[in-house]
Amino acid sequence: MSVVEQYARAHVVTDEDDPGAVDPGAIPVVLRYDPDSDPRSVRIGLPGTHEWTFSRALLERGLRAPAESGAVRVWPCGRVQAVVEFHSDNGVEVVQFESKALVRFLRRTYTVEPVRT
Numbered sequence: 001m002s003v004v005e006q007y008a009r010a011h012v013v014t015d016e017d018d019p020g021a022v023d024p025g026a027i028p029v030v031l032r033y034d035p036d037s038d039p040r041s042v043r044i045g046l047p048g049t050h051e052w053t054f055s056r057a058l059l060e061r062g063l064r065a066p067a068e069s070g071a072v073r074v075w076p077c078g079r080v081q082a083v084v085e086f087h088s089d090n091g092v093e094v095v096q097f098e099s100k101a102l103v104r105f106l107r108r109t110y111t112v113e114p115v116r117t
Contacts, residue, residue, distance in 0.1 A: 004033040004108045008101040013083070013094040029095070031102070033109040042109065044084065046093065052086050059084075060106055063099055 009026035030045035045051040054072040061067040062074020073085040
């Protein structure tokens, strides 16, 4: 099987001004890489029907320094966190990850090869 799928926990970052707003805590996220479908892209699936596909190289660059391509921006946040920002017609979703989860996922993507038929 050549698909890499990894589950992670992330926090949605909000600019909510309501001091009584409840922090939803960590949300489950699916990190997915399918070299047979598109060897240059990764997917991040957020709860519900939100799934974003973007360049694996963008994710890799964004762990070291701010990087962006189209509707996706990635940047390191301190020493142990990374932020992925998704822009759409409906607004902006900002998701904060532990960097080590993203690094572990990226390493796994380099260990698989497309299925040759």
